[in-house]
Amino acid sequence: AFGGLESAFLWIFLLGMFWKKANRSGAIWAILGGTLSYCLAMALGIRPLDLHPIVIGIAFSLAFFLLGTHFGRPVEREVLACYFACGERKADGDPCRGASFVQRNGSQPQAKDTRI
Numbered sequence: 001a002f003g004g005l006e007s008a009f010l011w012i013f014l015l016g017m018f019w020k021k022a023n024r025s026g027a028i029w030a031i032l033g034g035t036l037s038y039c040l041a042m043a044l045g046i047r048p049l050d051l052h053p054i055v056i057g058i059a060f061s062l063a064f065f066l067l068g069t070h071f072g073r074p075v076e077r078e079v080l081a082c083y084f085a086c087g088e089r090k091a092d093g094d095p096c097r098g099a100s101f102v103q104r105n106g107s108q109p110q111a112k113d114t115r116i
Helices: 002-018 024-044 054-071 077-084
Strands: none
Touching: 002 024, 002 054, 024 054
16 A cells, blocks of 8 residues: 555655655656556566566556646746745735735736646
8 A cells, every 4th residue: 555655655755755746747657657667567477687576566657647748738937936036026025925926917817728
Protein backbone atom coordinates (compact mmCIF):
# COMPACT_ATOMS: atom_id res chain seq x y z
CA ALA A 1 0.00 0.00 0.00
CA PHE A 2 2.76 2.45 0.85
CA GLY A 3 4.52 1.69 -2.44
CA GLY A 4 1.45 2.79 -4.37
CA LEU A 5 1.17 5.96 -2.33
CA GLU A 6 4.84 6.76 -2.77
CA SER A 7 4.63 6.11 -6.51
CA ALA A 8 1.63 8.41 -6.75
CA PHE A 9 2.72 11.34 -4.61
CA LEU A 10 6.53 11.52 -4.35
CA TRP A 11 7.11 13.70 -7.42
CA ILE A 12 3.95 15.71 -6.89
CA PHE A 13 5.19 16.73 -3.48
CA LEU A 14 8.84 17.36 -4.39
CA LEU A 15 8.43 18.96 -7.81
CA GLY A 16 5.19 20.70 -6.90
CA MET A 17 6.94 22.45 -4.03
CA PHE A 18 10.18 23.39 -5.72
CA TRP A 19 9.69 23.51 -9.51
CA LYS A 20 7.91 26.51 -11.02
CA LYS A 21 6.81 24.65 -14.14
CA ALA A 22 4.96 21.90 -12.27
CA ASN A 23 1.25 21.96 -13.08
CA ARG A 24 -2.05 20.16 -12.54
CA SER A 25 -1.76 17.97 -15.63
CA GLY A 26 1.63 16.69 -14.54
CA ALA A 27 0.28 15.88 -11.08
CA ILE A 28 -2.70 13.94 -12.42
CA TRP A 29 -0.58 12.04 -14.95
CA ALA A 30 1.94 11.17 -12.20
CA ILE A 31 -0.78 9.85 -9.89
CA LEU A 32 -2.35 7.68 -12.56
CA GLY A 33 0.84 6.52 -14.28
CA GLY A 34 2.82 5.88 -11.11
CA THR A 35 0.07 3.99 -9.34
CA LEU A 36 -0.89 1.88 -12.36
CA SER A 37 2.71 0.98 -13.18
CA TYR A 38 3.41 0.03 -9.56
CA CYS A 39 0.28 -2.13 -9.38
CA LEU A 40 1.11 -3.85 -12.68
CA ALA A 41 4.70 -4.48 -11.59
CA MET A 42 3.47 -5.99 -8.31
CA ALA A 43 0.79 -8.11 -10.01
CA LEU A 44 3.10 -9.41 -12.72
CA GLY A 45 6.11 -9.84 -10.42
CA ILE A 46 8.37 -7.57 -12.46
CA ARG A 47 11.60 -6.90 -10.55
CA PRO A 48 14.29 -5.26 -12.71
CA LEU A 49 17.78 -6.00 -11.39
CA ASP A 50 16.03 -7.68 -8.44
CA LEU A 51 14.80 -4.30 -7.15
CA HIS A 52 11.41 -3.75 -5.54
CA PRO A 53 8.58 -2.85 -7.95
CA ILE A 54 8.32 0.54 -6.28
CA VAL A 55 11.35 1.57 -8.36
CA ILE A 56 9.25 1.03 -11.49
CA GLY A 57 6.37 3.01 -10.03
CA ILE A 58 8.56 5.94 -9.04
CA ALA A 59 10.36 6.01 -12.41
CA PHE A 60 7.10 5.91 -14.38
CA SER A 61 5.56 8.50 -12.07
CA LEU A 62 8.43 10.90 -12.81
CA ALA A 63 8.16 10.26 -16.55
CA PHE A 64 4.41 10.85 -16.51
CA PHE A 65 4.82 13.97 -14.36
CA LEU A 66 7.26 15.47 -16.84
CA LEU A 67 5.09 14.54 -19.84
CA GLY A 68 1.94 15.91 -18.22
CA THR A 69 3.71 19.11 -17.29
CA HIS A 70 5.03 19.52 -20.82
CA PHE A 71 1.63 19.00 -22.47
CA GLY A 72 -0.50 20.69 -19.81
CA ARG A 73 -1.36 24.35 -19.36
CA PRO A 74 1.25 26.41 -17.51
CA VAL A 75 0.43 27.76 -14.08
CA GLU A 76 -0.77 31.37 -14.03
CA ARG A 77 1.72 34.03 -13.04
CA GLU A 78 -0.45 35.23 -10.13
CA VAL A 79 -0.47 31.77 -8.61
CA LEU A 80 3.29 31.40 -8.99
CA ALA A 81 3.74 34.77 -7.30
CA CYS A 82 2.07 33.42 -4.16
CA TYR A 83 4.38 30.44 -3.89
CA PHE A 84 7.63 31.61 -5.43
CA ALA A 85 7.41 35.39 -4.98
CA CYS A 86 8.28 35.84 -8.64
CA GLY A 87 5.74 38.61 -9.09
CA GLU A 88 6.07 42.19 -8.05
CA ARG A 89 5.86 42.74 -4.32
CA LYS A 90 3.18 45.01 -2.94
CA ALA A 91 3.80 47.74 -0.37
CA ASP A 92 3.25 45.31 2.50
CA GLY A 93 5.71 42.81 0.97
CA ASP A 94 3.04 40.22 0.13
CA PRO A 95 2.98 39.34 -3.60
CA CYS A 96 -0.43 37.67 -3.20
CA ARG A 97 -2.45 40.60 -1.97
CA GLY A 98 -3.76 43.60 -3.77
CA ALA A 99 -3.64 44.53 -7.43
CA SER A 100 -2.33 41.24 -8.81
CA PHE A 101 -5.76 39.63 -8.34
CA VAL A 102 -7.82 42.68 -9.26
CA GLN A 103 -8.11 43.94 -12.80
CA ARG A 104 -6.87 47.41 -13.60
CA ASN A 105 -10.38 48.88 -13.59
CA GLY A 106 -10.90 47.74 -10.00
CA SER A 107 -13.33 44.90 -10.70
CA GLN A 108 -12.77 41.28 -9.81
CA PRO A 109 -11.38 39.04 -12.56
CA GLN A 110 -13.80 36.93 -14.58
CA ALA A 111 -14.11 33.25 -13.70
CA LYS A 112 -11.58 31.25 -15.64
CA ASP A 113 -11.95 27.81 -17.14
CA THR A 114 -10.36 25.43 -14.64
CA ARG A 115 -10.45 22.33 -16.82
CA ILE A 116 -7.18 20.62 -17.58
